[in-house]
Amino acid sequence: MSGFGDNLASGPALVAAGGALALGYALWEQMKFRWYRSDKNGNMLPGPSNVTPIIGGIVEMVKDPYGFWERQRLYSFPGMSWNSIVGIFTVFVTDPALSRYVFSHNSSDSLLLALHPNAEWILGKTNIAFMSGPEHKALRKSFLALFTRKALGLYVLKQDDVIRKHFTEWMQTSGPREIRPFIRDLNAYTSQEVFVGPYLDDPEEREKFSEAYRAMTDGFLAFPLLLPGTGVWKGRQGRQFIVKTLTRAAARSKVRMAGGQEPECLLDFWTKQILSDIKDAADAGQEAPFYADDKKIAETVMDFLFASQDASTASLVWTITLLAEHPDVLARVRDEQYRLRPNAEEPVTGDMLNEMHYTRQVVKEILRFRPAAPMVPMRAKAPFKLTETYTAPKGALIVPSLVAACKQGYSNPDSFDPDRFSPERAEDIKYASNFLVFGHGPHYCVGKEYAMNHLTVFLALLATSLDFPRIRSKVSDDIIYLPTLYPGDSIFNLSWRAKK
Numbered sequence: 001m002s003g004f005g006d007n008l009a010s011g012p013a014l015v016a017a018g019g020a021l022a023l024g025y026a027l028w029e030q031m032k033f034r035w036y037r038s039d040k041n042g043n044m045l046p047g048p049s050n051v052t053p054i055i056g057g058i059v060e061m062v063k064d065p066y067g068f069w070e071r072q073r074l075y076s077f078p079g080m081s082w083n084s085i086v087g088i089f090t091v092f093v094t095d096p097a098l099s100r101y102v103f104s105h106n107s108s109d110s111l112l113l114a115l116h117p118n119a120e121w122i123l124g125k126t127n128i129a130f131m132s133g134p135e136h137k138a139l140r141k142s143f144l145a146l147f148t149r150k151a152l153g154l155y156v157l158k159q160d161d162v163i164r165k166h167f168t169e170w171m172q173t174s175g176p177r178e179i180r181p182f183i184r185d186l187n188a189y190t191s192q193e194v195f196v197g198p199y200l201d202d203p204e205e206r207e208k209f210s211e212a213y214r215a216m217t218d219g220f221l222a223f224p225l226l227l228p229g230t231g232v233w234k235g236r237q238g239r240q241f242i243v244k245t246l247t248r249a250a251a252r253s254k255v256r257m258a259g260g261q262e263p264e265c266l267l268d269f270w271t272k273q274i275l276s277d278i279k280d281a282a283d284a285g286q287e288a289p290f291y292a293d294d295k296k297i298a299e300t301v302m303d304f305l306f307a308s309q310d311a312s313t314a315s316l317v318w319t320i321t322l323l324a325e326h327p328d329v330l331a332r333v334r335d336e337q338y339r340l341r342p343n344a345e346e347p348v349t350g351d352m353l354n355e356m357h358y359t360r361q362v363v364k365e366i367l368r369f370r371p372a373a374p375m376v377p378m379r380a381k382a383p384f385k386l387t388e389t390y391t392a393p394k395g396a397l398i399v400p401s402l403v404a405a406c407k408q409g410y411s412n413p414d415s416f417d418p419d420r421f422s423p424e425r426a427e428d429i430k431y432a433s434n435f436l437v438f439g440h441g442p443h444y445c446v447g448k449e450y451a452m453n454h455l456t457v458f459l460a461l462l463a464t465s466l467d468f469p470r471i472r473s474k475v476s477d478d479i480i481y482l483p484t485l486y487p488g489d490s491i492f493n494l495s496w497r498a499k500k
């Protein structure tokens with residue numbers, strides 16, 4: 001029994017020792033943060049004066065992410081501010097010029113995109129967003145062929161077709177619905193069709209492909225545990241299936257393009273360019289470029305599928321939401337659409353898109369007013385000099401805020417006002433450098449033109465095809481993070497619009 005007595009005696013001692021350790025750690029952490037926050041002249045970065053030891057602001061952040069980051073922005077705008085997120089020293093950058101500077105880094109030894117651990121497990125470390133230097137530059141150069149006028153024109157026809165088919169499908173059941181999952185499927189289907197449509201010609205495989213893709217995107221939001229059966233695990237399996245399918249598609253596309261056939265999807269435009277890059281390399285006595293093999297092509301197209309999903313879906317949801325909330329803007333979009341497309345049944349073309357001046361202003365304002373990707377967190381792989389006087393420590397998270405950049409300069413930035421982009425006011429030209437919605441520099445969004453076209457075609461067809469009054473609730477005006485920005489809810493009572 002003496003052991004029992006010993007335990008009684010040592011229990012409180014252990015607790016006391018543990019407490020002292022925790023207190024010691026907390027004090028050391030506070031000191032460390034004070035040190036990290038100070039610049040050369042002893043000035044401190046703005047931010048909370050004290051943070052909860054070890055966990056930092058994570059609880060507030062999870063409970064109310066929008067409120068958390070909005071408070072963080074207000075510590076210093078424009079400028080930068082600090083916080084601790086599970087003990088990770090974080091610098092939030094709200095000055096657009098400083099954000100552009102952060103985005104301009106081009107070496108993985110300085111800054112590296114910080115994705116959610118799930119996304120890293122599912123996508124792997126070979127994602128374009130983790131690349132840098134000459135290889136990344138060469139890969140990006142080969143993408144130019146994917147977004148020429150001709151290529152974008154072909155995609156517009158497919159976008160139009162998929163959107164109309166989905167509207168018809170939606171209208172099979174009438175009445176109010178939360179639109180988010182419907183838009184998510186519309187967007188996923190559009191990407192598949194535009195990127196590799198002709199090669200998903202086996203209906204059974206197509207169905208499995210869509211399922212695998214859903215598993216992959218669900219995996220990003222699942223509990224971060226990589227064990228058989230978990231969401232992340234299924235996401236990884238989904239990815240493997242997708243890459244296998246796309247590898248076969250790449251091989252077939254190369255054969256078609258080598259045979260001189262016309263490109264019918266994004267993959268075709270790319271393999272055509274790759275075949276020409278392979279030939280140029282051979283002529284110069286060099287090896288084929290690293291992105292030329294079928295598996296690498298497949299992985300890259302998968303990166304595209306991933307990159308084209310969340311931000312686009314969120315922006316589409318904002319499109320229907322903001323238009324329902326601004327009937328005056330909607331009326332003007334409708335006027336323009338009926339004028340440019342007297343026969344609303346005819347497909348929208350690339351040429352028509354160029355004439356849609358007001359509709360495009362509206363799309364730009366949707367993106368500025370509610371940037372779908374609110375921030376781009378990066379991890380400092382070495383001390384990172386932010387200004388002449390301040391250097392962030394190695395390991396810090398450096399987070400340019402796109403929301404903050406989009407409020408800088410613009411007149412009444414918190415009002416939804418598409419006229420700011422009219423030729424007279426031209427705020428798009430005046431503040432072009434603050435429009436960081438698609439990032440900046442070497443990793444600048446590859447799909448920008450395509451994404452803007454997608455939103456424009458969607459808005460054009462939505463305006464002429466459907467009536468969509470919003471059903472409001474008490475959370476309708478909230479903004480939620482999933483982790484792209486969405487309205488608190490987005491419930492619409494859809495019905496066909498009487499033909500004009």
Ligand code: HEM
Pocket residue numbers: 103128129130140303304305307308309311312315371372373376436437438439440441442443444445446447448450451
């Ligand atoms: C409204 C929709 C979209 C938004 C707001 C958006 C935003 C962004 C942002 C903020 C970045 C990071 C840029 C940087 O680090 O400087 C990015 C990267 C990227 N986006 Fe988009 N994006 C959208 C749609 C798309 C679409 C439709 C595609 C594909 C066709 C796409 C493909 C990519 C790719 C491949 C990258 C990585 C580029 C690289 O690391 O070199 N995005 N996007």
Ligand SMILES: *[C@@H]1O[C@H](CO)[C@@H](O)[C@H](O)[C@H]1NC(C)=O
Pocket residue numbers: 106132133134137442
């Ligand atoms: C990276 O940036 C440096 C300086 O900003 C520049 O000299 C270099 O050419 C860039 N490298 C690549 C591969 O873009």
Ligand SMILES: *[C@@H]1O[C@H](CO)[C@@H](O)[C@H](O)[C@H]1NC(C)=O
Pocket residue numbers: 175176493494495
């Ligand atoms: C939805 O719209 C239909 C007519 O299009 C209407 O009869 C119905 O009452 C509306 N439902 C709600 C909940 O507003």
